[in-house]
Amino acid sequence: MPEVAERETQAERIRWVLQDQERRLNHLYWVIDPYSRERKFRMNPAQSQLYRNAGHRNIILKARQHGFSTFIAIWALDTALFNSNVNVVLVADSEDNAKEIFRTKIMFAYNRLPAALRERRQAKRSRQEELLFNNNSSIRVTTNARSGTVQFLHVSEFGKIAHYYPDKARELRTGSFETVHKGMRIFVESTAKGYSGDFYDLCKTAQQQQQEGRPQTELDWTFHFFAWFEHPDYYLPNPEEVVIPADTREYLDKLETDLGITLTEGQKAWYSKKYENLGDDIMSEHPSTPEEAFAQPVEGAYYHRQMAALRKHGRITDVPFDPRVPVYTFWDLGHNDDTCIWFMQPHGQGFRFIRYYWTHGESIQFYARKLKEFADDFGFIYGTCYLPHDAENANMEREDGKNRREILEDFNFRVRVVEKVQDKQEAHQAVRDVLPRCWFDAENCATGIMCLDHYRKEWDDRLGVYKDKPRHDWASHGNDAFEQFARGWDGGGNQQPLPNTKRGWRQI
Structure with a gap:
């Protein structure tokens, strides 16, 4: 009978589809497309590339609207449906988004499965935004996942979480990621939110390992990037x-x-x-x-327009060092925090920043000797060192009581102490005013450039807005050092390098 033959052919095709995950993903599930239309899901080229190249732990940096959240949700649902005793968790950046993902991706796809498959793999909602299947596997959408053991974890918009809620990002990294044992699957995907935070760190570590060709273990991250084109x-x-x-x-x-x-x-x-x-x-x-x-430009950053303009006009580039021109330094002095130093050479009406140096936990003598090192290695001839106001605070740890300005002068550096800023807004404006006249060496000032990019306002978690004060973090130290330049630069006092010393320093 033709009808019997047709049913047998259809049954054979269904068995063929169900036997392979890639075929299931491309033939079994329904989604809502970007135009609000219901359609059968088919992997696009980027999704197919991710599927074929996925490792155990995957970090995905992407342009918008590649459909990875939908694709990974379908992949997660399939993993729970066709494997027993599997816990699948999808982590969203907010409770509202968790509810939406569960409703529009998980429940939508499950409810449109063939009736026979839904009968075979019955599900109940054991709690809000969770399905528990009769094969003892589950899929849950939440904003965190710290307890239990998870075999498939997806975290969406991790860059946004790391930017606005760094404590939550740390909780995900130390808690949720640790619920996934080696050899299981983790997907972390997001657009970028600047040179900082856990998402940036994960991406750079994975990208470096990939570029260096180092072998991967089951606990290493695989880096994936998908451009707009x-x-x-x-x-x-x-x-x-x-x-x-x-x-x-x-x-x-x-x-x-x-x-x-x-x-x-x-x-x-x-x-x-x-x-x-x-x-x-x-x-x-x-x-x-x-x-x-x-x-x-980082949202909430004080200098995002100026830094974008510098890039547009090619002022973050390869900046040459001129051995005939003194090098002026601008400092932020830390005790338990970072000490940061910008190195600048004036050039006509502009300023060339040729190097940025920072570390922490060292004495002022250490930094004086570091400047001597740079003089020996690169031929720097030093002009004035511009220090913040607290350089003149008494040092009770020294028997002679000398402060850091005096100690630096003992190394035969010429020093100027910049007065304490009374209005931080004025300091910010001073930086904005002078940035268009600056060039930065892209390689040797990379960390300092990141500080200027990421010096931003404090975020108010409760109100969901930026406060009218700076965030105190790693970027603020590099900014404060640059403020010594913006506020304190006086043309170097038209001073020549110290005449009785080699390149402006003497050995102690």
Whole structure:
């Protein structure tokens, strides 16, 4: 009978699909697409690449709307349905988002499975945002997962969590990640939120290991990056209708050369329109490279416009050292905190920052000898050292009571102490005013540049807004050292290097 044969053929096809996870993911599940339409899920190229290249622990840096949250939710559901005694946990950045993920991704996909499969794998809601299946596997969407043992963990928007709620990010790293034993699956995915936090650290560690070709263990992270131009829908169908500004076209042409890719005119038109709407935020929302993703202006940062302008005008670059010009230093002195030093050479009406140095837990004598080292190694001739007001505080640990200014002068450095700032807003404005006249060496000032990028306002967890005061963290020390320059620079006093010493220092 034709009907019998057709049913047998259909049954055979269903068995064929159910036998392999990749086939199940591409034929079994329904999702809501970006246009609010219900459709059968099919992996796009980026999702397929992730599936085939996934390790045990995966860190995913991406442009927006590649669909990884939906894909990993389907993958997680499939893992629970077709494996017994598995605990699957999806971690969202907020309770509202957890509820939405459970409703629109997990429940939506489960309720549209073939009736026979749902009958075979019955589920009950054991608690809010959790399904417990009759194979003793479960899938749960929450904002944290510290207890129990988890075999499949997904954390979405980890960059956002690390930026706004660093304590929560630490809790996820030390708690949730530790519920997953070696050999099991973790997926952490997000757009970037600047050069700091647990998401940045995870990405850089995994990327370094990958670049160096070091072998991976079951506890190492696999780094995945997906650029905007890898999305099949990121183009405009009538590119001739879009006028692409010269600087945007120059950027895109350079991108093709640097990455060895070819962009269609439709892709270029799409990017141009997105840049028109997003401005420099496009670097985090639709990055072209991992480095670009983290280099975007940080939300709440005091100098994000000025730092973006420096990058746009090529002022963060390879800055040459001029051996004929004195090197002036600008300090922030730490006790238990970091001590940071900027090294600058004036150049015409501008300023070249050629090096940034920081460490912590060392004496002022250590830093004096470090400057001597730089003089020997690089040929620096020192002008004035600009120190903060607390350099003149008495040092009770020394028998002679000498303060740090006096100790530095004993090493034959010329010192100026910058008066204490009375209004922090004025100090911020001084930095904003002088940044357009600065150049920074991209390699030797990398950490200092990150400080200026990430010096930002304190976040109010309760109100969900930024406070009108700076956040005191690793970035604030590099900023405070730069403020000694912005507020204290007096042209170096037209001073020549100390004449009776070698390159402005003497050995003690």
